[in-house]
Amino acid sequence: MLTALSIRDVVLIEALDLDFGEGLGVLTGETGAGKSILLDALGLALGGRGDSGLVRHGATQAVVTASFDAPSAPLAALLDDNGVEVEPGEPLLIRRVVKADGGSRAFVNTQPVSATLLREIAPRLVEIHGQHDDRGLLNPRGHRAMLDAFGKVDPAETARCWTAYRQAEAVLAAARAEIETAARDREWLEHSVAELQALGAEPGEEESLADKRRSMQRAEKIADDLSAIEDHLEGSDGGLARLRQAARVLERVAPDHESLAEALAAVDRAVIEASAAEERLREARHALAFDPRALEEDESRLFDLRAMARKHRVQPDDLAALTEDLAGRLQRLDAGEGGIAKLEATVASTRAAYDQAAAALSERRLAAAARLDGAVATELPPLKLDAARFRTVIAPLGPDGWSGAGKDRVEFEIATNPGAPFAPLAKIASGGELSRFLLALKVALAETGGAETMVFDEIDRGVGGAVASAIGERLARLARRTQLLVVTHSPQVAARGAAHLLIAKANDGTVTRTGVRQLSEAERREEIARMLSGATVTDEARAQAERLLETA
Template identity: 75%
Template sequence: MLTALSIRDVVLIEALDLEFQRGLDVLTGETGAGKSILLDALGLALGARGETSLVRHGAAQAVVTATFDPPEGPLAAALAENGIEAEPGEPLLIRRIVKADGGSRGFVNDQPASAALLRELAPMLVEIHGQHDDRGLLNPRGHRALLDAYGRVEPEATAKAWATYRDAQAALAAANDEIEAAARDREWLEHAVAELTRLAPEPGEEDTLAEKRRSMQRAEKIAGEMAAIEEHLGGSDGALAQLRQAARVLERIAEDHAALGEALAAIDRAVIEAATVEEQIAAASADLAFDPRAQEEDEARLFELRGMARKHRVQPDDLAALAAELSERLERLEAGEDRVAILETRVAAARADYDAAAATLSARRRAAAGRLDEVVADELAPLKLDAARFRTVVADASPEQWGPGGKDRVEFEIATNPGAPFAPLAKIASGGELSRFILALKVALAEEGGAATMIFDEIDRGVGGAVASAIGERLARLAEHTQLLVVTHSPQVAARGAEHLLIAKSSDGTVTRTGVRVLGEDERREEIARMLSGATVTDEARAQAVRLLETA
């Protein structure tokens, strides 16, 4: 709901701060007082084109700030989706600045916002209906949702069936694409699978072969040195044999001198250490045994693995996974026709389910359309549209328009004269008739959603008496469910207002200004009397104004 509007330097408005209440707020004033300026200012905040002509003469810029109730539901979601922060429970502030030298800026909760974003938010905040309305109820794109809301028609089952159908179609298309692509590459795929199967790569195999190759290369390099060491240590003439011979001689004479005993102990230790050396050398020789044939085989395997990896542009460790993937692709290709047949069956079943759900939805919509037509028809005669006819067309949409909301195209149509063909709402020539048709529709759809604030701009133009009273009664009824701002020239409508704002123009001889003020009880009676009698307010007009206010 719109709670406040602040206007600075817009055309004839120098500074204006307004607060609005829930219910029916009426705005009156003499012709040319500036009622359209007020709506232009609000439109500016809602993303209308920022014309420099809106800036008051002599001012640097025009500023309009509209304040709304804290955002909820789809509005809150739209703000979050566009990165606009909104504190829970805090009002929504929309500000628009237009500079006199060109250019404009928009803000939502003091965060920069484009005019496109403001226009996106506008339908969730305010509906404006007037002589030249080209949005809201005139746009057929929203008629189906309005009918569904009116008839309590829930499209969830159809949406679910549509999602299943689309998923089945996507799976079938993907399978066909995969089979087609695989068929083009079948010869290569068969060759690659055979080649990889023969190679039988294993994860980690490259590192194992590379390490064995390095070990064999090291063994080849030190084979001579290892042989020389073994020759020096082992054999009948080796160092270990000579140490043992020396030990045997010392054993015979060790008791003859203490030093000889110590020498024998040292030789025994040397023999033990030398034996350990011999064992370690033997072990190393076994580990580093060089087998030229084995080295050649390992190198050939390693080079083949690396060559295959380069061929397929993967790492050697990924060859095993690639082999499995290509084998699976080949298997899918070979089993493709069976799989496609299964998917085609699923698509057909899903399509049948969607057709059934959409048919049920269409039947419910047609039933709701009949009820809506009757309710709107009852509203037309009191609004001096008794010769007009209204109908809700529920027709088959083209297949490309099918979707989660079913297969229906919904549009509101009217015929204004007997025998005249039905036509879309937007084709109605008379602005007054159009506004009254919109009012009849809005009354019929009163509890079925829409923006929290609605504005009717001179909906009563060209009518009076009983018709104006009927318009006022219906506006008051509609205001029980939403906030209404009504720009009116009709005293019967003005008398229905919960709050009455007077728009007036003043001049000091050099500067003309437009102002707005809330009328008290006596002022309101005088304004309605002026609307009844014209320039000269008579006692009879004042008495009639009192009667209108008492019966409102």
């Protein structure tokens, strides 16, 4: 619900702060007082065009701030998806700034947003109804959703079937494209698969071969050093043999002196360590054994892996996966029409399910349309539209227009005179007729919900008496469900308001300004009397105003 509107330097409005409450709020004033400026300011906050012509003469910028109750969960989710943080339970503040030299900025709760986002959230906040509104009831793009809401028609099953059908079509199209591409490349595919399978690359094989190759190359370099070490240790003249000979001699003489015994122990330890060293050297020679033929084979395998990887523009470790992928493509190509036929059957079955769901949805819409036509017809005579006829047109869409919402095009049409053809709402020539008809339609659709705030711009244009009273009664009825703001010239409508705002223009000799103020009960009676009698307010007009207020 719109709770407040702050306007700074918009056309003739220098500074204006308005508070709004629940129910029906009426805005009155003489012709040219600036009622349209007020609606232009609200429209600006809701994403309307940021024209620099809206900036008051002499000001650098125009600023409009609209305050709303805490947003609904769906609206909060939409804002969150667009990076706008909204604290639960906190009001929603929308501010729009238009520069005199061009350009505009928009903010939601102090966070900068685009005017496009404002236009997206606007219908969830405010509905503006009038002959120049192309986003409300006049826009046929919203008629299908309105009819579904009125008839409580849920398209969820149709949407599910549509998603399944489109996914099946996408899988089939991808399979056909793959087979077509693969068929063109069959010769290359067969050669590549044969070549890769013959190579038989394994993940991690390149690193293993490279490590082995480095080890053998190193072994080749240190082979002479290892041989020299063995010569020093092994053999009859090697160091280990001489240590053992020394140990045998020491064993005979060790009892003769304590130092000889210690020397024997030391030599024994040396023999043990030298034996361990000999064993380690033997193991190292075995591990680092240099086989020129094995080195050549490993290098050849390594070069083959790397060459194949370069050829297919992958890493060597990815060759195994590539082999599997290309083999799978070749297998699917060989499977050919058998696989396609199965996918085509899936498409056919999901299409049949969608057709059935869409047909059932159309039947429910037809039933809802009949009820809506009847509800609107009931509202027309009291609004002096006795000769008008309303119908809800449900027509099939072409395949390009099918969606999760079904196959139907829905549009509201009206014929205003006997014998006249039906035409879209926007084609109604008379602004007064259109406004009254929009009210009848909105009353019929009242149960469908919508924005928490509705604005009717001069819906009573060109009517009076009983028709104006009927309009006022219906506006008051709508206002029980939602906040309603009405710009009106009708005293019968003004008398129905829970709050009455007067829009007036003042001139101090140099500057003309538009102001708005809420009227007291006495002021309200005087304003309604003015609306009844014109420039000169008579006692009779005041008495009639009193009667209107009492019966409202």
